[in-house]
Amino acid sequence: MFHFFAEPSFRVRLVGGRHRCEGWVQVEQKGGWGAVCDDGWDMKDVAVVCRELGCGEAKGTTSGILYKPSTEEEQKIFIQDVNCNGMEHKLSQCDLQDALDCSYSKAARASCEKSVRLAGGPGRCKGRVEVKYQGQWGTVCKTGWSLSDAKVVCRELDCGRAILTHSCCKKTLQGQGPIWLSNVSCSGKEEELQDCPSGLWGNNNCNHDEDMCVECEDPFDLRLVGGDNSCSGRLEVLHKGKWGTVCDDGWGEMEAQVVCKQLGCGESLFPSVKARRSFGPGVGRIWLDDVRCSGEERSLEQCRHRFWGYHNCNHKEDVAVICSEKQP
Incomplete structure (x- = not known):
């Protein structure tokens, strides 16, 4: 097979998953992003994508509700017939062709798994340090552990700055x-x-009793604004250092319950439509759309949603939430 792609190198990303290491495979060409056709797509190709993104081991292809493109521009397929041997450092080093006859319904997907994680906490950036060895997750002992170790964990997980590390004293x-x-x-x-x-x-x-826990400066955060307290108001999420709103497309009771739980505010009391009338529309970015939660998530970030900033909404559709417990 010959390598027909017009550019010697290109950037790769995964979109639409629960985190940056799973989702649809997209490549950047001439200033725009397009998908990869799944013709011939296999675990060797996934392994190269995971390696290029620094995302650890290849798990396979993702499943379930993921980001779905809403415009023709988002549905472009740029390359197809990818054939990696699995040892390449970048997808652009594999044999591949410019896309000729592939629809977005056949877009390739990938799921990767790092060999370290923070478990048991409210979100992926706080919790018990676990490492994977011989296919099994296990903990890390406090002997010799310091903030320097925590800095590496936070960096590896794209969780920003390490702000605290301590023994996991709580039984939970x-x-x-x-x-x-x-x-x-x-x-x-x-x-x-x-x-x-x-x-x-x-x-x-x-x-x-000596398991280590780490808390990172999670780049994802959320808040409720405009209410009488921090447990009611218009929902805003922090992404790339900027606060933005959430569109109500697909929003329901499960999603509101996750927000209240994450904020330590008890249970959701009112549907988002009634709540929105009380707090009015936001301004600036609309960060999230088509959020889907099962209700078991500890953080809204763990729910399915469109790629950050992709939406077909206006601020009249901003989500608001009212929770049962009041905080000062």
Whole structure:
């Protein structure tokens, strides 16, 4: 197969998933983004995408409700017949062709999994440090652990600055199963936790009372504004350092319950339409649209939604939420 793509290199991203490491595969060409056809798409291709994005191991293709393009511009397919051997560092290094006859219904998807995560917390950027070894997740012991180690974890997870690290004292935060690492000693400049010196995997005298927790300056945050307290108002989410609103397309009771739970504000009391009339429209960016939650999520970020900033709404459709518990 010949490499027909017009440009020697291009950027890649995944859109529409729960986080930046899953979703539809898109490539940038001539200032615009387009999808990749799934003709011949397999795990070798997924592995290259995951490697290029620094997203860890290839898991497969995503499933469930994901971002769906709403305009013709968003539905373009740029490349097809991708054929990677799985060892390339970038998708542009694989054999591929310019797209000729592929529809967006056949857009390729990918799902990746990092070898480190923060579990049990309110969102992906706070919680118990867990690492994956031999296909199983396990915890990290506090022996030798410091804020320098936490900095590496937060950086690897795209969670911003490390603001706190401590033993997971609460029983609800303590892990189960293997304790994989202890005596971790990062300088703080490493890109990934696996680059740091540590003791032998699984060789330690620790127990789960000594599991480590980390809190990062989560780039995702939310708030309710315009109400009498912080548990009622127009919903705004923080993305790329800017606050913006959420469109009510598809919004319902499950989504409102996740917001109230994340804010520690009890349960949702009123439908968003009634609430919106009380607080009025927002201004500026509309960050999220077509949000879909199961109700089990700890953070609104874990719910399905369109790619950030993609919507067909105006501020008359901004979501508002009223929760049961009042905070000063």
